[in-house]
Amino acid sequence: MQHRDTETDRCCRMLLGDVFPNFEADSTFGRMKLHDFLGDSWGVLFSHPGDFTPVCTTELGRAAQLSPEFSKRNVKLMALSVDSLQEHHDWSKLVMSLHEPGSQFPFPIIADDRRELVEKLGMLDPEEKDHNGMPLSARCVFVIGPDKKLKLSILYPATTGRNFDEILRVIDSLQLTAHNRVATPVDWRPGNSVMVPPRIPETEAAMLFPAGVYTKDLPSGKKYLRYTPQPNTHQQ
Numbered sequence: 001m002q003h004r005d006t007e008t009d010r011c012c013r014m015l016l017g018d019v020f021p022n023f024e025a026d027s028t029f030g031r032m033k034l035h036d037f038l039g040d041s042w043g044v045l046f047s048h049p050g051d052f053t054p055v056c057t058t059e060l061g062r063a064a065q066l067s068p069e070f071s072k073r074n075v076k077l078m079a080l081s082v083d084s085l086q087e088h089h090d091w092s093k094l095v096m097s098l099h100e101p102g103s104q105f106p107f108p109i110i111a112d113d114r115r116e117l118v119e120k121l122g123m124l125d126p127e128e129k130d131h132n133g134m135p136l137s138a139r140c141v142f143v144i145g146p147d148k149k150l151k152l153s154i155l156y157p158a159t160t161g162r163n164f165d166e167i168l169r170v171i172d173s174l175q176l177t178a179h180n181r182v183a184t185p186v187d188w189r190p191g192n193s194v195m196v197p198p199r200i201p202e203t204e205a206a207m208l209f210p211a212g213v214y215t216k217d218l219p220s221g222k223k224y225l226r227y228t229p230q231p232n233t234h235q236q
């Protein structure tokens with residue numbers, strides 16, 4: 001983990017492959033410790049600028065709607081903002097009344113009202129301030145693997161809402177590439193062909209991908225655009 005630690009700027013940025021801090025925090029599901037909460041699952045921790053704000057309300061509703069899709073992939077969701085636990089409870093009830101009346105909100109919302117986590121994990125948007133002039137939390141997305149390491153992070157400003165279908169899509173890619181020596185091309189969707197990474201020599205690729213490797217012709221004659229059908233099983 002890279003540390004920046006000056007008087008005005010105290011945060012530690014998470015890099016891909018870093019073990020995510022095993023923080024303890026209050027949430028709408030009670031007191032939680034990250035690694036215990038995750039167990040053997042994947043996790044998505046996502047922050048939002050504030051409860052009872054318009055873009056965040058649409059995002060939280062969409063994440064709640066898609067929650068079964070995340071569970072199918074063995075992914076536990078966690079939201080976070082600098083609001084209080086009571087505000088989280090009240091807001092999540094409102095969100096459910098808009099999207100699925102009568103249902104319980106499906107995942108925890110962490111109350112970081114002392115700003116400890118947003119500062120520690122660099123989840124602030126300095127461009128957007130609350131009524132006291134304090135920076136709001138940005139729209140961060142952290143995807144954490146079952147080994148508790150950071151697999152992906154995306155940082156949106158407060159003024160741009162996220163696309164949770166895209167978050168599911170990248171999780172499909174992360175889970176596929178965690179178990180198979182492949183890479184997913186632009187706009188890949190599950191079921192589409194995948195790509196053979198450049199570091200795999202041709203002879204090894206033929207053994208690794210018995211379904212076939214198809215090379216796209218290039219004017220240079222170079223053979224680096226290599227596709228193979230998406231593997232269904234875990235490679236050893």
Ligand code: BEZ
Pocket residue numbers: 049050053054055056057128136158159
């Ligand atoms: C919103 O969630 O609507 C929002 C929050 C902060 C800044 C801009 C929009």
